[in-house]
Amino acid sequence: MPRQKQLSIPWSHYQQAIFDWVKSGSGHALVNAVAGSGKTTTLKEMVSRIPVSKKIAVLAFNNHMASELRQKLPKRITVSTIHRMGMSVLIRYFRQTFQCNESKYHDLANEAIQQMLKLRLEWERDPELQDKEPIPPPQLNHPKKILARELEGTIRSFLKEVIHYLQITLTEPTPEGIKMLISHFGLESPKGTLLEWLLPWPEKILEHGRLVATENLNIGLDDLLWLPHVLNLQPKTKDWVLVDEAQDLSRAQLDLVLKLKGETGRMVFVGDEQQAIFGFAGSDAYSWERIREAILPTEFPLSITYRCPKTHANLAARIVPQLECRPEAPEGEVHVIHPASIKHQVRVGDLVLCRFTAPLISLCLKLVIQQGIQARVRGRDIGKMLAALVKDVADTFPENFRRDLRAYVEKRVKRYSEEGRESAIESLQDREAAIIACFQAFSDKCETISLFCKRLQELFDDEALQSEYVILATIHRSKGDEAERVFFLKSDCMPFLALAETRWQKQQEWNLLYVGLTRSRGSLFLVPMPMKPELLPALLEQPYGGMQLNGAPSGKPYPPKQEALSEDPATDPHLQHAVNTLHEILQKMLRELIETAQIYQVEFPELMKWVWPRLTAEFAPGQLAVVPPTPAVAQLPPLQTSQRSPVPLIRIGDVCRYRGPEGAMNVTCWGRDLQVLDIKGEVATVKTEKWIHPHEIEIHYLRKVQ
Structure with a gap:
């Protein structure tokens, strides 16, 4: 052929x-x-x-x-x-x-809300109906219009979001299926009786949506799948x-x-x-x-990357060990720079990345307004989302806008905190910071909220040519992009594991770091931007601007030194990195050992007499002093130093609590009683009244309730 x-x-x-x-x-x-x-x-x-x-x-x-x-x-x-x-x-x-109608399910959700309002009015007029249906329909006719409008917005957003995830995950629209989606994706949802009352509605709307598609040929984007x-x-x-x-x-x-x-x-x-x-x-x-x-x-x-120079490939291989550099690849450059110097160094053709949106918008405004450099942010839908938040908040503009925005955010942060939705808090606060940056930059030139939203959305352009603009993008938006020079903002936050609530979310944070490290063909500029300015000098001295590359799920060890980088070993950045890493590891080990001593009800020094010889068993004799264990401690159940958790202490049916180190996994469930449903390896499936759906948590962070 x-x-x-x-x-x-x-x-x-x-x-x-x-x-x-x-x-x-x-x-x-x-x-x-x-x-x-x-x-x-x-x-x-x-x-x-x-x-x-x-x-x-x-x-x-x-x-x-x-x-x-x-x-x-x-x-x-x-x-x-x-x-x-x-x-x-x-x-x-x-x-x-x-x-193809992008607002199809928005319109169908509005129709459903009108039906709910009618049901509420009927329920209020009919005592028999009140006895028959003790859970009332939502009070969409609340005498305070602002509360009625807020409730309507909450219901509409919930219905649209649930329907989107039901469609793209092919989940059955049952109450159980919807609760599973809420748990897995951390969806914002009403609580208590309102949630229970709303659970049957997505199925009704989907059926209506199917009829609208087959009879009127009107479809939404997710309908295509x-x-x-x-x-x-x-x-x-x-x-x-x-x-x-x-x-x-x-x-x-x-x-x-x-x-x-x-x-x-x-x-x-x-x-x-x-x-x-x-x-x-x-x-x-x-x-x-x-x-x-x-x-x-x-x-x-x-496994061979033809884009990355050697230095960048070595960094990425810490996360993806199979990644190889082509033999003829250039050496490449990695620089750690002060955040104040970016606006003077960046030029058209460069790519600026960040895990978060707000720093990108702030820098884009500085480049355009202060430096006269053409710059655009990738992600028109981000602009639409920010504009929607502005319109939800602002009853008066611009006089009380910042006050109203702060009150709106604080109210939701409190709610999300009670629900244990840390990632939702991070997302909302990132959007707030982005809007404030725009407000400070050009609100005085916008007489109405519509003009402000229009100006805000003009910062975002998915079609902007890299040859004509500085392109700024979240790492999510940068996949597929590359540039000779790449600036990586907030390197000190990467990987951003603090709010990763599940194992898959944790893995995807490492994946984001990997994507960010592999966009440059020549020079990579790492830009630490700590919340506390006093931490910046130390971060600027670290080899990778505070970026943490140890602990990747499948990463390589720190690459060996090829030459001395300093006359004095004490100031060698490799040694400083090793000391910082060792300090973090020792802190975690110490917390774990103290908790283990409490579980076994032994004094900490006695436990160390048992731990130390096992910890140093692989070292050559004479390198480290070994303290023999006392007979009492020697009878402890055999803990494997290769495992991070005393697995035998926890069994199915036990009541446990999560006490993970701050910033790791789901810190919001500290102190909650968790019922162990299943154990596989070092992961336990647990349930609590606070959670609708069972969660998986590493046994390393579980402790049996005494």
Whole structure:
């Protein structure tokens, strides 16, 4: 069979193994491609080695990536986003053109709220109905209009958010399913009887949404993935299906993609398991494992990065050990710089990254207003979200705006704190800081709130060319971007584990750090920006601006020194880094040992007599003094120093409490009584009246209630 012309490139042995499989292998493939490993080039070459008689589909993560692939592949290849593929399935089945309406479920939620208001009025007029239904409908007719409006907004936001997650996760719209989503994604929801009363409504709205789609051809964005599933529609199958960014597929996306292969089709999923960063938005945090289970693939690595210089690759390899640097890669530069110097160093063509939004907006305003440098922030939807918050808050503008915003935020922070939703607090406070930065910069030039919101949204532009602007982006928005020079703001906060409440959230924080470290082709500027200014001098002296690279789930040890970096060993940055790291480790060990002594009801010195010889067993004789254990302490149950938790102390059915170190995992459940439901390895599934859905917590942080 004739094939497309192949590229004459010296392929790596990793790439050649994939091409050989395409030519003579069978079944499906899963390609784990590190950042900058030439995924697009590899995909293009794979396509060229498939006979032209075969029907091929290449599916991209978003429109920008699809457009880029479309320009590089032959026209006979179907290149599409998965959402666009969903639209083609609906058109093929109904033989009609659909109207995509972004506000569809906003409108349906409003209709539901009007029905609730009628039910409330009927309930108030009918004593028999009050006896029959003791849980009243929400008081949407509250005499205080501001309270009625706030309740209406709460209900609308809840319904829209729940429906979004129900659709993209393919979760059954039962009360149990909705509670699971609230718990997993940390969704903002009403509490108590109001939540119980609202739980049946998402199912009603989804059914209404299905009828509106099938009868009026009116669909929302998530309908493009959800309707083919609930209507059991089959897309036109392909001989080959190649899927990019596979690690960020949602359940609904994967369900639709798998239907493309039919009985005999072959599938290739390409991605990087450790670039999965969109779990908060509904992407399946376990997409990689789910793909493995679905297609039983042959797995291939693409481990050589062609983007990163050696110094950057060495940093990234601390998180992703399989990442390799190409032999001819330049050395590259890593600098730690003062935050005040950024606006003088940055120039058009640079990429500025941050885990948070507010520092990016603040810097963007300084560049545009003070320096006259063209700059834009990626993420139009972020601008829309900030504008929506402004409109929710401001009854008067601009006189009392900051006071109203502060009151709004404080009220919700208190509520989120009571609910244990630390990540929601961080997100809200980040948005508040971003809005305040804009207010200080240009509110005096905006007579109305509409003008202020318009000016705010003009800072955001997803289409701005890097050759014409300084591009600022959250790490989430930067995936796929690269630049010769990259500035990494708030390096001292990375990885941001303080508010990661679940294991998958913790992993994705490490993934975000990995993505940020692999955007630069030449110079990487790390910019510590501590909350306490007095900490800045010390952070500027640290090798990586306070960034913590130890403790990555699969990271490499600190890279060996190649040469002395200082005349005095005491001022060597490598030694300083080692001392800082050791100090943190010892603090954690000390807390753990003290708690263990309390559990066994022994004095701390006695416990150390048992711990010390085991801790130093691997050292050569004579290097460390060993204190023999006393007979009493020697009878303690054998703790394994390789394990972080005394697992035998906790069993199914026990009542425990979480006492994790501050900043680790879910600190909000300190002191709560937790019922242990199951134990697997060092992870216990626990339940409490405070939580609707069982949670997983490392046994290391659990202590049995005495």
